[in-house]
Amino acid sequence: MRAYDVILKKRNGEKLSREEIKFMVEGFVRGEIPDYQMAAFLMAIFFRHLDEEETYYLTEVMMRSGEVLDLSEIPGKKVDKHSTGGVGDKTTLVVAPLVASCGVPIAKMSGRALGHTGGTIDKLESIPGFRTELSIDEFVENVKKYGIAIVGQTGNLVPADKKIYALRDATATVDELSLIASSIMSKKLAAGSDAFVLDVKFGTGAFIKDIEESRKLAGLMLEIAKRHGRKAAAVLSNMNQPLGRFIGNSLEVIEAIETLKGRGPEDLVELSITLGALMLELAGVSEFENGKKILKKKIETGEALEKFRVLIKAQGGDERVVDDPWKFLAVSKKIEEFKAERDGYVSFIDTEKVGTASMLLGAGRKKKEDRIDHSVGIVVEKKLGDFVEKGETIARLYVSEKSDLESAMKLLKEAYVVSDTPPEPFRVVEEVIK
The missing domain is CATH 3.90.1170.30 (Pyrimidine nucleoside phosphorylase-like, C-terminal domain)
Incomplete structure (x- = not known):
């Protein structure tokens, strides 16, 4: 098999086999296929696209390019949440402790900021002492012990995506649906959770501006999850204005804490409750509408806020942030x-x-x-x-x-x-x- 032939086949709009996609990805990761041929391959995909089956193959090959976490020793159904990136989007800081306070284990790997969107890991690192880098054993142990852990992506998780994404970024091939879907889902699947809730954004602050394109992306990612035997649900959320009022790292932690205290802005509360209720449903804890009521109650009683305190303390952070964020951030x-x-x-x-x-x-x-x-x-x-x-x-x-x-x-x-x-x-x- 030659890279030239695979590039030509996709350039001509023909369907690729699993073996051809595997050959390109693994060859590129090993350094056997040069940047210029992979760039040509990505551009061919950008214009000719991948169908659902090809996208599934690409996701699977990238997922298996590195470590695939086994979270089976953590009791209960692990439900992950992913956002396609937005401005002022601090929902993970609200939703993770909120859902964990209902007894659903949260074993979450998150990303950093790049471009106009923020990153959960950067926000957590604004908390003095908070450790976002844990060993896999420590990560799993924290989830077993405290019901929650949020860390940065480990070095050996989906190395193919890291290498391919850097090339996409340099060759104007980032915003292609099958490439976006396989990039996101390869990381979610490798991170080992049983089910996923996907917050797919559209509008002026999202990577995908058009709602129809966002709907297609959501459908593609849900199909990938289904083909891998995982349950999933998606929310299309509006990024035509910032989410909440605070944008920036310490500022967004402050707004998340205010939200967990029952004083959050209406849009952030609504999106967080919606995402959280879907996570409860996928975990088999409660159906969607009742889940919303349960989560609102967890905020009222202060249990969700206390779970955020537990998370901060467990990962070495200064828990006084919860009581007076303006003072300690x-x-x-x-x-x-x-x-x-x-x-x-x-x-x-x-x-x-x-x-x-x-x-x-x-x-x-x-x-x-x-x-x-x-x-x-x-x-x-x-x-x-x-x-x-x-x-x-x-x-x-x-x-x-x-x-x-x-x-x-x-x-x-x-x-x-x-x-x-x-x-x-x-x-x-x-x-x-x-």
């Missing part, structure tokens, strides 16, 4: 305000530009090697449909000396449209797909 004291230039209603938000503005302040990464400043970010005071008066604050920017404030302010001016008429009412949960 690093938050910049230097604040600048972005103000309205006219009276009217906030009728449109380019959420990606808001996320990029936060990155320019230092809360995110342009490149994987960039260091993050946990103390900076944006607090959004006005969201879609809110009325603003000229000179009123739309957003507060927490900045440092290294922040590119001028560029961030310019982006916010471009991101917000204030007009005479309000937009259609915003709905964060567009659809639940089981």
